Amino acid sequence: MHYNFNDIEAKWQKYWNDHQTFKASNNSDKPKYYVLDMFPYPSGAGLHVGHPLGYIASDIYARYKRHQGFNVLHPQGYDSFGLPAEQYAIQTGQHPKNTTEINIDGCLDNEGNLIKKYLKDDGTIKDSALIEKGKIISVKDENYQNYVIKGYRRQLDKIGFSFDWSREVRTSDPDYYKWTQWIFIQLFESWYNNETNKAEPIDSLTAIFSSEGNANVNAVCDEDIEAFTADQWNAFSSEKQQDILLQYRLTYLAETEVNWCPVLGTVLANDEIVNGVSERGGHPVIRKKMTQWSMRISAYAERLLQGLETVDFTESLKETQRNWIGKSQGAEVEFRIQNSEFRISVFTTRPDTIFGVSFMTLAPEHDLVNKITTPEQQQAVNDYIEATAKRSERDRMADVKTISGVFTGAYAEHPFTKEPIPVWIGDYVLASYGTGAVMAVPCGDQRDYDFAKHFNIPIPNIFEGVDISTEAFTGKDNVVIANSGFLNGLNYKKATKLAIYNLEQLGQGKGKTNYRLRDAVFSRQRYWGEPFPVYYVNGKPQMIATEHLPIVLPEVEKYLPTEEGEPPLGRADVWAWCTKTNKVVSNQLIDHKTVFPLELNTMPGWAGSSWYFFRYMEEKANRDQAFASEDALNYWESVDLYIGGSEHATGHLLYSRFWVKFLKDRGFVNIEEPFKKLINQGMILGTSAFASILKFDPINISENQMEDISKLIKRIGSIFISYDYKKIIPNSTKQLSLEELKNIDENLFNNIDELIDLDSLPTLRTNEIFIYIEPFYPININFVDTSNKIIFNQNFLIDHMYLNFKKKAILNSENEFIVSREVEKMSKSKYNVVSPDAICAEYGADSLRLYEMFLGPLEQYKPWNTAGITGVHGFLKKLWKLYIDDNGVKVTDAEPTKDNLKTLHKTIKKVQEDIENFSFNTSVSTFMIAVNELGAQKCTSREILEPLLVLISPYAPHIAEELYSLLGHTTSISTVTFPKFDESHLIESSKVYPVSFNGKMRFTMELPLDLSKDEIEKIVMADERTQKQLDGKTPKKVIIVPGKIINLAGF
RNA sequence: GCUCAAGUGGCGGAAUUGGUAGACGCGUCGGAUUCAAAAUCCGAUUCUUCGGAGUGCGGGUUCGAUUCCCGCCUUGAGUACCA
Structure with missing residues (x-):
């Protein structure tokens, strides 16, 4: 009997599907375990061998947990809204819904033939079915299947994952995004109360407003909110009240800076901009303000930071998030502009250096720029602003060599010395950081220093005995402040405290904790995303009542922005909200009395992926009542193991943590953190x-x-x-x-x-x-x-x-x-993509799985080399031959030998340790060693070979199932108990000691383990090889670590 | 620029708390089997002036460093609208 992997794999994939082997239950006596992969985006290019890497790892872990007796939830689905489908739609007019469906379900039937609807009359294949559009491929061409979209699902199924597909979700499915819209509404109907440190319903805020005004409200909200009393509030018009509430809501409309490309009529991501022009087409891009939905994630900055202490993520990922949140302690200082009512507010972490301020720099986009610029400087300032608008934020951050800026002509007043301080603008200051303005202390900050040098601005030295003639002194330890009035002679800590105290006395500053984390822009000027459940009455956003959800994405003729620069939804004819019928109706009916325009933006990619892990907890049949039932949420709690790419470190992983905290505050879920343990797989x-x-x-x-x-x-x-x-x-x-x-x-x-x-x-x-x-x-x-x-x-x-x-x-x-x-x-x-399908066809899914793991550590980046797969494939053949020969099964009931048991148990130990440490590459080596050894031992003992199958089954499940059934079992191996490690088989009586001279190993000698140090030393010194190495000299030191090493040193 | 990660044979990598550097596999070379090829099996494979040297480079700690510390170099990733 041959190892016929194609037949075996097809057979077991069908068996698992027919028997629903991996369907998770929401009721079980077993302990639960939730293993999740990061959501794939179903792109038309299909899977390449890099994609399944993380899925294979999580699948091994999920299968291992089943062997350990857990009720495992291991679901899969699709983050199916997104830009690539939209861009293809723009080019071809194909509805993204259709292309997304093709990308998931593919164009081939179960026999691997092209589904008829993708065939043209002349025998060529429709463009929509092709991976590379525009090519002319006929079904008569040899291997035409290589050129058509096979579909994510079909490709995944070939690899033998133990997914519970009955719980699949797609973010672009209205039944799904109904609940994304629902969560958005909850955010809108909430505010963040700093007193209770959680989100509360907006009703509780209006109740406070109408009973006592806002003087005592401690909320996370917009800056500069006017104070009002209860009477004033109650007297405000409804519109005024709505405006005020918008400043408190957890999702709100605000003006945000975006990269606007006028020619494309759309907003671009930083990485869609190359050298200041759009990546597509090379059109100019400018920074522009736009009214957009934002999420008040900043309310959760501290909790997002603290929460990191409670989760098991890699230190580097936590560090990335900490940096992103960017907590810093310091002070907010107010500088008055001379001869003007305006004030510049800055945040500084070094209020102790306030006497070193010799100029101020505003971001060119800063609101005050136009208000304080003197007429003489106006032209220069305007030119500069226009020039900077063309530079992306990243360019401005990365480029430290080019120093540029313009004097506004205005002077601020030093809070203590009352000296005039020139106010400049410079693009090294970013509007979105802190207050968009800095007090420049050139002696203590290198960028300020460079700026001052470049423009010949004085650099006062406020550090005692420090030379600042060539560069700034940026340290804060072991330095004493000088030339600083009342701060003279103090160190950093004391000076900071005193400076803040004196600023507070003046009413021109206060201690402050600042977070770099800024509110997340939530609007996209795109078609292929969740529509907002929002309509506008007199320009004020109104939520559609949740019972009328979902608001389904409307049909449009083209997926481009409108000629007026409105988002694609501006092209929809039926996109107005009727408050009488509670239905989406034709735009022609808009009368601003009962029928109102709907929001034209859509939600970003991260909306649907910020809560999908809850949706999987609920079985499909029960999903219409809530995003997930309380029972399901309580049973599965949170994701125990989450595997995905590190590129999600600050986007998805921060936003979903934010939404979960919010949902918890509002009582919809019971957990504070969605992911207990997280592993980042590297890239192939x-x-x-x-x-x-x-x-x-x-x-x-x-x-x-x-x-x-x-x-x-x-x-x-x-x-x-x-x-x-x-x-x-x-x-x-x-x-x-x-x-x-x-x-x-x-x-x-x-x-x-x-x-x-x-x-x-x-x-x-x-x-x-x-x-x-x-x-x-x-x-x-x-x-x-x-x-x-x-x-x-x-x-x-x-x-x-x-x-x-x-x-x-x-x-x-x-x-x-x-x-x-x-x-x-x-x-x-x-053109360097290797498809897993081809690998599965030639070597089998088990070989692919083993090889992906064998390539190297999960977290690491490593190159793919198909040639190397013969190694693991050969291993599987050897494994097969251990059980099967020409006459069939050769496994016997023979008593295992000592060596057999030793091989088995050291393998159990190593593999179990490896799986728990996610070191899958080394367990593949361990299997190879085990099979080589058992082969050499001519082992046929069932007592050894049956447990070995269970060890291998998470990695190579098909061959394990097949051999297990050939051994006479009639049920799946997938829940067979993991073998128990027995140390007694590994106890040794002797050790091969390495004997080192000055730390270099020269020879080995086998000695009994029960010898004392002295006995060992005697034997070693007596050995002639030792004498040869010593060459007559006497070692100063003899180090003997019993069971480990012998080292003779110092001669 | 900032932040993070990684540098070990021809290649992917192993060495889990500091203790025999190069496990396991690929490739290459040699051999067996075969009319021949494929497949399979066996052996060798860091470099070397045969004394030794050697884990990106330069220092340090230690009886002993791929592992710990300091300073560099190189590559990769993220950097807020790709997903």
Whole structure:
């Protein structure tokens, strides 16, 4: 009997599905365990071998926990709203709903044939079904399946995950986003009470307002809220009341700075901007203020920080979140502007250095800039603001070399000395940080120092005995303040305290804790996201009552912003709210009396993913009453193990923690933190292949030759050249002329000559064309073999047809084309994607699972190399042969030998430790060692081989199930108890000691473990090898650690 | 720029509290089997001037450092609208 993995895997995948083996129950006597993977976004490119890495790890853990007797919840679903689907919709007009569905469910039926609806009459495949749009692929083409979207689900199923698919969720499903909208409404109907330190219903706030005004309300709210009494509140118009409440609500409308691209009519993310222009199309981008929904996450800054102490995340991830929250202690100081009513408020962590202030800098976007700039400086200031608006925030942060700024002409007044302080603007100050203004202390801050030097602003030294002639002194320890009036002679701590005290006396400052964390913008000017359950009455946002949810995303003709720059929903014809019928109705009915316009923005990607882990807790049948029932929430509590990429460290992981805390405050859930333990898996990188291109560069060419040259270059286009020739033309810094090239390699020269017909352009046989290689044209790695040769076949020509590759390629003397290799992220555009389907077909899912784990530590980045999979595949074959030979099952009831037991139990110990430490790569090695040893021992004992299957089953579940059933079992191995480790089998009576001389191991000797130090020393010193090493000398020290090491030192 | 992570053979990596550096696998080389190939099996494989040296570089602590400390270098990730 062969190890026929394809049949075995299909059989068990079907068995698990038919028997609902991994369906979790919300009622169980077993303890619960919740294992979750971060939500995948179902992109059209499908899965590559990097994606399942984390899923395999979590699946191993989930299966292990089942063997340990837990009721395991291990669900999966899709974060199915998002930009890629939207962008594809913009390009093709395809509804994102449809493409998303294709991406999840795929275009092939169960037999692997194309589903009819994706077929055109002429036998070619519809664009929407193709991974790479625009290609012409026919169902008659060999392996056409490689070019169509197989669907996430189908790809995942092939890998043998133990997911409970009955609980699947999709964020773009109205039944799901109904509850995203519902949570949004709860946020709107809540405020944060600093007294109780939690979110409360907004009714409790209005109750306080109408009974005592807002004087004693201690809430997290907008700055600069006007004070009012109960009488005033009660007298306010409803609209005025709404405006005030909006300043307290946990989600609110506010003006926010965004990256606006006027040509695209949309807002861009920082990473969609390259060098100040849009990545797509290269259009200019400016910073612009826009009214948007925001989430008052800042209310939770302290709790988000404190909560980190209670969860088991990696230290680096916690650190990232701490930095993001950015708590700092210091003072808020108010500087009066001379001859003006305006004041500049700054936050500083160093109020002790206040006497070192020699100028102030405002962010160019700061509100006060226009108000305080003097007429003489107005033009310069305007020009500067316009210039900075073009720079992204990240550019401004990263670029410390360029120093720029403009004097506003205004002077502030030092709170203590009353000296005038010039007020500048500079783009190194960001509007979104602190108050958007800094008191510049050049002697104590390097950026202030550089700024002052650059603009010749004085740098007063306020540190006793510190030289600041070349750089600022940024330390705060072991320094005494000088030239600072009442702070003279004090250290940092005392000076800070006294400075704050005196500022408070003046009424110009107070101690303050500042958080860098800023409120999260929640609006997106996109189509493919959750619609807000919001309509506007006289411009004031109104929530739609929760019983009318979901508000379903409307149909639009195009997915672009409108010509007026409104979001895509501005194109919807039926997008108004009728307060009579409580239905979405045609825009034409808007009368602002009973029918009102609906919100045009949609929610961001993180809305749906901030609470999805609760949705899985509830079984599908019971999901219509609440986002999850109380029973379900109480049973599953929180995620015990969460695995996903570290790129979510500050987005998803912070926002979901925020929402959970909010939901807890309002009594909807009982937990404070959603994820108890979190592991970041690293990325599997691809090995890209690049064809080298021979480049021809005209240098020092006279005008009249230029035309010929350009003709030539045009005619040549790209000449691909086998990488072997790299030796001849090393790199672009070492250029050759045609003549030189001819001298070096006649063969190559003749090849070029043939390809481009140099004779027709006689002027080219000169030294004026320089030749070099650029190795950067990406080649689909599916057409490159392990020795880096291109495999020219039909599919290669389909893939690279438009280049007519072969006709323009110079092969090497063996008639091969060699490519260069480089390790980088797997991506469609780099043609370096390895699909798990191909691996499963050739080696099986168990091999894939083992190999992904075997590659290296889970958290680490590592390159994929398909060739290496033969190692683990060979291991599985060996494992099979341990149980099965030509005559069938060879397992017997033979008594296990001592060696058999030793191998088994050391394997149990190691594997259990490894799984609990998430060190899956080392357990694969351990399995290999075990199988090698048992093979050498010719072990056939059931008592050994059956427990071994349970150990391996989390990693390679299909082969484990198959062998387990061949051993006579009729039920799944998935819940068989994990073998128990028995130390007695591992006890040794002797140890092979390494004997070191001055720390270097020179030889080993086996000694009984019960010897004393003295006895060991005697034996060691008597050994002739010792005497040879010592060469007559006497060691000063003999270190003997029984059971570990012997070291002779100091001779 | 700031923050975090990682640097060990030709390659992926192992060495869990400081104790035999290179487990396990890939690749390569040699051999067996075969008419031949595939598959399988066996052996070798850090470098070396054969004394030793050696875990990115330079120091330090220690009987002993891949592991701990200090200072660098390189690469990767995140940096608030990609998901």
